[in-house]
Amino acid sequence: MKKVLFGAALVLACAVPVLAHHSPAAFDRTKEVKLVGTVKEFRWQNPHTWIEVLVPDEKGKEVLWGVELTSPTYLVRAGWKSNIIKPGDKVTVVVNPVRSGEPAGIFRSLTLADGRVLTERPARLGTADSK
Amino acid sequence: MIRSASRRVAGALVLAAGLAIGAAQLCAQAQAQPQTPPEPLSALAPANLSKSRPAAPFNLTGNWFIDNSPGIQGWLFGPATIPKLKPEAQKHRDAYLQAGKEGKVYRDDIGACWPAGVPIIMTRVWPIAMIQMPTAIYMISEFMNSMRVVYLDGRPHTDPDVVVRTFNGESIGRWDGDTLVVETKNFINDPHHWVDQGVPASDELRIIERIRMINDGKTLEIAMTLTDPKNWEGEWKGVRRWNRVDDHDIGEVECLPDLNEHLQSTSSKVHVR
Numbered sequence: 001m002k003k004v005l006f007g008a009a010l011v012l013a014c015a016v017p018v019l020a021h022h023s024p025a026a027f028d029r030t031k032e033v034k035l036v037g038t039v040k041e042f043r044w045q046n047p048h049t050w051i052e053v054l055v056p057d058e059k060g061k062e063v064l065w066g067v068e069l070t071s072p073t074y075l076v077r078a079g080w081k082s083n084i085i086k087p088g089d090k091v092t093v094v095v096n097p098v099r100s101g102e103p104a105g106i107f108r109s110l111t112l113a114d115g116r117v118l119t120e121r122p123a124r125l126g127t128a129d130s131k
Numbered sequence: 132m133i134r135s136a137s138r139r140v141a142g143a144l145v146l147a148a149g150l151a152i153g154a155a156q157l158c159a160q161a162q163a164q165p166q167t168p169p170e171p172l173s174a175l176a177p178a179n180l181s182k183s184r185p186a187a188p189f190n191l192t193g194n195w196f197i198d199n200s201p202g203i204q205g206w207l208f209g210p211a212t213i214p215k216l217k218p219e220a221q222k223h224r225d226a227y228l229q230a231g232k233e234g235k236v237y238r239d240d241i242g243a244c245w246p247a248g249v250p251i252i253m254t255r256v257w258p259i260a261m262i263q264m265p266t267a268i269y270m271i272s273e274f275m276n277s278m279r280v281v282y283l284d285g286r287p288h289t290d291p292d293v294v295v296r297t298f299n300g301e302s303i304g305r306w307d308g309d310t311l312v313v314e315t316k317n318f319i320n321d322p323h324h325w326v327d328q329g330v331p332a333s334d335e336l337r338i339i340e341r342i343r344m345i346n347d348g349k350t351l352e353i354a355m356t357l358t359d360p361k362n363w364e365g366e367w368k369g370v371r372r373w374n375r376v377d378d379h380d381i382g383e384v385e386c387l388p389d390l391n392e393h394l395q396s397t398s399s400k401v402h403v404r
Contacts, residue, residue, distance in 0.1 A: 025236045026402070043393070046384040047257075047274065050393050068394050073273075073379065099234040 027096045027106045035065055039089040044082035046071050053093055066104040067095055070120050078121050171286055174267035179284055184265055188309045189344040195351055195373035196258045212369055220331055220362040227329025230403045237403045244386035245323040248298030252277050260381045273381035281313050298324050311342040333361035349375045
């Protein structure tokens with residue numbers, strides 16, 4: 001990933017099950033990529049919320065990354081709102097990348113320009129950590 | 132007078148003969164028409180709801196969420212418990228396992244917006260709203276708002292020559308002590324209906340669920356026995372639990388093609404169709 005993107009860094013990760021409508025096998029849960037870029041679009045909807053982030057590569061060319069999140073059901077519990085980010089916002093997003101090498105991943109965390117960090121936790125309903 | 136009376140008798144005979152012929156024609160027509168059984172009462176008909184019945188041992192009305200504490204594989208039935216598959220089904224399973232080795236995803240039809248169907252819809256990572264009436268239990272998964280009805284009013288399964296086969300099948304329940312026993316069959320024969328990853332379901336799939344409410348009504352336990360002679364040998368058994376969720380109401384969740392276009396998890400090159 002470092003070869004492809006100037007704003008992307010690779011670290012290790014672990015998986016957390018969240019609301020989804022598809023197999024999670026497309027993503028490499030053992031890797032994390034840190035994306036430093038600008039929000040292009042944030043879509044707040046079921047069954048998945050998603051963010052598109054423009055991330056500069058080594059030559060300064062902007063690459064559009066797709067970031068897939070869980071449903072608003074969980075995000076609201078984790079402090080999210082539909083207007084918490086908007087196009088043009090500078091953000092840092094950590095994802096588990098898709099295995100194919102395409103510029104996309106499943107969400108791990110988001111750091112806003114003011115330093116606040118958002119995750120998808122709590123990640124379960126009906127258990128102690130959902131309260 | 133005599134001639135007049137004779138005329139009246141003759142007229143009556145002609146009339147009687149005409150009526151007899153007409154009646155015979157009506158009978159013949161009636162025999163030619165298919166026999167339509169009387170319509171059963173709807174599960175929500177007041178006359179059905181108000182029938183005298185023994186009190187149900189428990190009421191599972193509420194929102195339930197699969198206990199995913201065993202991890203991702205806990206949402207499914209396998210692979211450890213998968214029975215011996217028939218050759219055609221084994222081909223799918225092998226292809227699924229091979230795709231996994233290559234970092235690919237095999238036939239993720241649910242991701243492509245095909246209905247999950249019973250039993251997988253029960254173990255999706257989405258809450259299920261259940262509403263229990265004396266005559267039926269209505270189960271609505273938040274995911275794609277898929278509806279499943281378990282009839283409790285004593286009706287039999289629909290005539291297989293009449294039933295419309297579906298991904299969720301047709302479920303009929305009866306009480307057995309403190310357990311609700313549900314038999315589900317009449318599934319659709321569709322290559323997009325899967326029991327587990329790489330394990331297909333057929334129209335011969337039959338599921339027996341033994342449902343108990345435990346843990347002071349906070350937990351629902353379902354012991355499932357699955358048979359599908361087209362796809363595997365013998366019985367496939369599994370037990371799953373669902374936890375009550377009192378701080379969440381299900382909402383509208385659609386699987387939309389334009390959403391999938393923005394999700395690499397469903398549109399990426401890693402998919403094997």
